Amino acid sequence: MKLFSRFKPQGGVHPDGRKDLSADRPIRVLPMPERLFVSLQQHVGAPASPVVVVGEKVLKGQLIAASQGNISAPVHAPTSGHVAAIGDYLAPHPSGLPAPTITIEPDGEDCWAALDVPIDPYALEPEEIAKRVAAAGIVGLGGAAFPSAVKLNISRKTNVQTLIINGGECEPYLTCDDRIMRERAAAIVSGIRLIQRAVGCTEALVGIEDNKPEAIAAMREAAKGTDVKVMPVPAMYPMGWDKQMTRALVGKEVPAGGRSSDIGVLVHNVATAYAVHEAVALGRPLISRLVTVSGEAVKIACNLEVPLGTPAQALFDYCGGYAGVPARLVMGGPMMGHEMPNPYIPVVKGTSGVLALTHKEIGQPVPSPCIRCSTCVRACPVGLLPLEMAAHIRVGDLNTSVDFGLKDCIACGSCSYVCPAHIPLVHYFNFAKGELAAKERAKLKQEGTKKLAEARNERMEKIARAREEASRQRAAKKAAQEAAKKAAADAAAAAAPQQEATA
Template sequence: MRLFKLRGGVHPEARKADSSERPIRPLPLPQRLFVPLQQHIGAPARPAVRVGETVRAGQLVGAGQGSVTAPVHAPASGIVVAIGDHPAPHPSGLPVATVTIEPDGDDRWFEYEVAADPFALAPEDIAARAGAAGIVGLGGAAFPSAVKLDASRRSGVDTLIINGGECEPYLTCDDRIMRERAAEIVTGIRLIQRAVGARHAIVGIEDNKPEALAAMRAAAAATEVRIRAVPAMYPMGWEKQMIQALLGREVPAEGRSADIGVLVHNVATAWAVQQALCRGRPLVSRIVTVSGGAVAQPCNLEVPIGTPVQALFDACGGFLSTPARLVLGGPMMGHQLAHTGVPVVKGTSGVLALTQAEIGRAAPAPCIRCSSCVRACPVGLLPLEMAARVRADDLAGAVALGLKDCIGCGSCSYVCPSGIPLVHFFSYAKGELAAQARSKAKQEATRKLAAERSARMERIAREREEAAAARKAAKAAKEAAARAAEQAEATA
């Protein structure tokens, strides 16, 4: 089977060898776990425990609410010491509702019922169990997996693509999990395939991970799951790029991959599905890459969700030098960390401590219209033109040029010889668009409330008049009756 031609993309220095050759190590439990109730896209979970309560590992601490949501489980057995705000692993560092657990080190697990043969379960049952285990997309987007599985089953998909691209520099967590846990991943893939009724399942892995390719090929040999090598480039791990490379199908503008009958999941998500269905273990830990020039021993750690980032750096021998920048996620799409007290969440693929030499970039210069960004854009947009419109506050103009299709991969900023923060302009513009949409929704709601109020006021006034009229009539009738009685008495 041939591979298809791709648009755009860049080739940043991979720098993966630092962490890819050491096996995954489990991180010891920290003193406290800060488990945010919102680690996914959608509605936050509602606390399901109380302060002072003893929980077991895997026990539900936050119940999902709403249609797009995911539950949250305790990563270790211990005592709930607080439920309140804690800084979120988010560029703003704003607080998020968090359940704080003090582990007791007993390693007592909450036992969930495990099906004797998970492949005998009904497809909707597989999706429901994955949802109850709190599984979200582990590639970084953290979209609740059960919602994706249900929607795909209903709309019908013919191909399941498992994304082993991992195109971000430094990150090797997917590489390591494929090398070490290939058999579990393949089982997870087959379970997902059954849950959505897809005919084909293809794993796409970048060709700069030969060991992972070999391990996955060996594990998938006796199954229908196909393993394909794709060229190493950024952003290969973007799902639409992966679909284009493997199937040659393009997802329509502002559309989803399900529109063309494809479902994409990450390799680590497939592993989490296998853990949930075959072992009854909810998603309470994940593999995180700790790397960067300032880290003494870069490696991959299996980290309980809620562990403060500082504990990860400590486990890797601390810092060689004071890091110039701390990054959560990859260097291309990740974001700067406010401080190291924020917890690791389900969507955290890596934490990087970069030196000044690794981030150095001059102050932005004017655009020379070289169009390097146009060639680099994997979506086929015109970043220089969009940025000019955003700069002039012409959001409608930027949207007409395809702002909503921008995936924020940062390829344009990476290649810009003038060092213009192009992707920052687009993130800012997307935020403004979201704010406008919110204020419009609020205006609609206000109009409805005001209309309801004026209708009620009219009704009250009318009812008051009617009541007054009725009282008057009753009084008149009473007087008439009294008069009639008097007359009757007089005549008698």
């Protein structure tokens, strides 16, 4: 515990955990829903591209959409059945815009495709492990949904020394990581050893918030005899932010704008480690995940193992339906998750929870003017000045807000949570980040079109020059021909009198 006496978490808040609603019920498996809406954009990066056609029979775990480009992830059939449709469907995104989706009608047999199970997974080459992780479509299951194999490959190349397994789960309500650590600790430790081998790092630390004593005990038990170290960290929000976790466990800070690998650290979520074990040791691609169903407006809050593509409504139904009318449906945690416009949004790889919240839980106070109390400054885990950034964004001065560190904001919501004036600070930051990204895109486009315009002008000039040249040549040729003709005529005319004379 000596380490933690030195660690002082920067900023952060202590929201009411509400984890007791679902933490003590064992994981249950959700019965197969009638239809699965498997999104092709479940990860950061390019959407996967379908490799099946409508009407085709698919088996559980069969590849249905292949990854496209460097940062992407493939998608597999969560159960056996047939492809009912390929097209746009509701996406788990705050915009409510649709995403390309493969709809699967399960046949009820849940029949696995042939699985490629290695004899000794721990003897596989590091590249082979990363390849299998990529082929299984594993992405960061903590919510970021960044393709895991990309991280493994970068870390192997940059000689990462420390693997941090993030069991922070600092978001209120969510308990899926807690439950997976309590019930499936051995598989998580196996996954950690596989990731260690894939990256070639010696040290593996599991950081778990100290409000999950059962999970800590289970993980310690499972980690016995391995070099995996389980370390409790103080419970606070956002402890599960990878950089905060890194600071807590190794005492190093990731530079602004940098990656964890810059300081020799790789961070993965516990559920990702579990998925790596499933994929590499058992050959099973990522086709289901643990989802916390919670909130006061749910009858029985619990954790479910859910096939990807299940509409959120099926989860609420299984949990006994709503207790009263929910005021808001949220996908993810209450701090960083987003509102679901309707309950038919499908579960994706990054869905850690679906919440049905009552009016009492959400509270929608009307914002009042900023009194510059600086409570948000103390709450910011990154050390920014949310009040200054928001003030500049409010009047449209985005560049100054960038000077204040807008790009380092992780949108954790701590500032909005503590603001006594109820100013939607994170909303301002999300807007500004989007606006700046749009400007950046427009600038790139302008540069591209400028090059196109220049290329076209050059081409037009070349064509005009070529034409001129051709017409000049034609004229010269014609002149030469005429000259030749004239010369011939002259010669003939000159010859004629001579002939006459000789005659």
